Amino acid sequence: MAADGLPHPRSLALFWRRLKPFLRQRQGMYFAGISFDLLTLSTTLAYPQLIRIVVDRGIEQGDMDQVNYWVSIMAGLLIIQSVSTYFRNYFLEIGAEQVGAAIRGWVFRRIIHHEIAFFDEQNTGDLTARLVGDVGQLRHTLQLLAPELIHFALMGLCAAGLMIYTSPPLAAVVIIIGPMIWLGSSRLGQFLRERATDVQSKTALLMSSVIEVLNGIVAVRVYHQEARAANSYDAAADVLISAAKRQVRGHSLLRSFTELLSEGAVVLAIFVGAVLIANRSLTAGALVTFILYATLVMRSSRNVANARAEVLRAQGATQRIFELGERESRMPYIEGLVPERIAGEIEFDGVQFNYPTRPGLAALQETRLKIAPGEVVSLVGDSGCGKSTIAKLIVRLYDPDQGRVLLDGHDLRTLDTEWLRSRVSFVPPEATLFSCSVADNIRYGTPDASDADIAAAAKIADADGFITELTDGYATEVGDSGRLFSSGQRQRIAIARAVLRNPAVLILDEATAALDSSAEARVKESLRELPSKPTIVIVSHRLSTIVDTDRVLVVQAGAIVAEGKHQELLKKSPFYQSFVSEQLVRE
Missing domain, CATH: 3.40.50.300 (P-loop containing nucleotide triphosphate hydrolases)
Known part of the structure; x- marks a missing residue:
């Protein structure tokens, strides 16, 4: 971690470098998903411009033919957007499922080749938690958060460019909020990553308690220790809930922080835009278009910040699974000597x-x-x-x-x-x-x-x-x-x-x-x-x-x-x- 408390860039670089071989195996799915995402993005960015035309050429001029024409185009774009969104989600989510399964299979194959001494030192519940819970967190990241990170990052950049094109003075008011959101999300993201690692560890302890009882259910029944087993579970669950509360507090603080800044930027832009309209420096249609683009920029900034924090959290949750998969066996299988015959001495x-x-x-x-x-x-x-x-x-x-x-x-x-x-x-x-x-x-x-x-x-x-x-x-x-x-x-x-x-x-x-x-x-x-x-x-x-x-x-x-x-x-x-x-x- 860097001295200022932010996640060290090399840690994120390592995270993505670990994922790269698995993502490359499914690059066709991700390429198709991103292609449809770009189509969805194009239709989203086109709406504000079409709304500007409807307001300035149609509503203000009282020309309903213009209104009907451009609204019909918007309806067609809506259908295209709906279809492209379906295929975007399909390809990206299936790709994430396949990557998650590939990582889980890779780790499982690595585990079963480890020396027996490794299993003497490990807890079955912890290994199960890594294979199921940790990979599940990573799959969620790849399935929803990573696509959102890409989608909203592209949307924010494109919307910012169109926002500047629409009104540079208003754009300057909104853009200064972006770095504040990024800085706050970076600091809170590091906190969330540490909390995620803690939650995964506590989850492993809970699963260990459950597996131990289920494997020894006969002893539990014979010695009438059902209440003790339940109390043990409750104690482990309480520890997990305490860890989860700390994680939820950080996540809630991040969302409220980004909501405040992003929505505040839009309110400020409306005020400044009203002043410009009063001075005849801006049309009503341009203000509506700008507000829509500003909303897209702020929503993108907010979602990128939240998605980045979630990626950091996933990095913490999945660090253990990669460490397990990258561990080398101390008794590896070797292609050694093969005697022609064996007597059995x-x-x-x-x-x-x-x-x-x-x-x-x-x-x-x-x-x-x-x-x-x-x-x-x-x-x-x-x-x-x-x-x-x-x-x-x-x-x-x-x-x-x-x-x-x-x-x-x-x-x-x-x-x-x-x-x-x-x-x-x-x-x-x-x-x-x-x-x-x-x-x-x-x-x-x-x-x-x-x-x-x-x-x-x-x-x-x-x-x-x-x-x-x-x-x-x-x-x-x-x-x-x-x-x-x-x-x-x-x-x-x-x-x-x-x-x-x-x-x-x-x-x-x-x-x-x-x-x-x-x-x-x-x-x-x-x-x-x-x-x-x-x-x-x-x-x-x-x-x-x-x-x-x-x-x-x-x-x-x-x-x-x-x-x-x-x-x-x-x-x-x-x-x-x-x-x-x-x-x-x-x-």
């Missing part, structure tokens, strides 16, 4: 890792491990000890701070990202289902899979039985986040999705926790019999899940403290002995 070479949200707490410390191709390994330990962290590093949801994670001897950071995702499948604890059919959910990572392949994957995951019993079978819509299914059913669909990709490495992070023991046993047996013999890493707290794995890795405080088969660890690891005892009591 996993190795951790001195890995140390801290979650970005907890930089002072080591999740893994100098971890070293090696998993042979085709081996089935389970990770056990207390909650928060680092088991799931190991799983997430294998699938490269995060990169280690120190050390290397290797796949067949290749550092994951050197491998082609798309290739790696196609060869390593991961099933998280909370199975994610999308609002589409069961078949499409299973096919989600393998879009070219046939119906037969989907059914085969579902059988491996022990999901075919309950799916075929559904009314529409595999075509059944799962509903919002799959809430029509039980936790166990959602997990089996997620396992089927992972298996369908025929991965070389399969990671199951508490992926069978919601299954009953018989269903879990069937899934485990099917996974062992997969023809591809993938390397399987299982994170689990259930004894039944880990007893028959090839090897058990015991994790404590971010380090692997023991490893071996189930029976071996019972003899040599006190922690494992205690873990098994607790599980036997629970089961």
